[in-house]
Amino acid sequence: MAFYEHTFVGKQDLSDKEIDNLVSKYSDIIKKSGKILKTEKWGLLNLATKIKRNRKGIFIHFKFEGKNKIVKDIEKKLSIENGIIRYLTVKYNKLDLNKEYFNFKKKNKFYEKR
Secondary structure: OEEEEEEEEEEOOOOHHHHHHHHHHHHHHHHHHOEEEEEEEEEEEEEEEEEOOEEEEEEEEEEEEEOHHHHHHHHHHHHOOOOEEEEEEEEEOOOOOOOOOOOHHHHOHHHOOO
């Protein structure tokens, strides 16, 4: 089994209930033959460029362990999902579970207000 990080971006007008449904739907797919190590909801963030007429998106990030078959299944279902703008899956040999991508401003002195 390999380690993966999977991030998908939902449309900005999705409700909290719809987001929770998406998270549980794809969590169940992963749990069938893999193991979820961490799930992060990054929230509503600005996009660098417009994607399908959207300037913002809701980001959800999974860290999991599983087989290549899970990734293919998830990406196949995400490609036809109406509420999803983009998705990306990255394979790793080893995952860092302590790293949180959106908490770096608190720890880094460079970003503190002067």
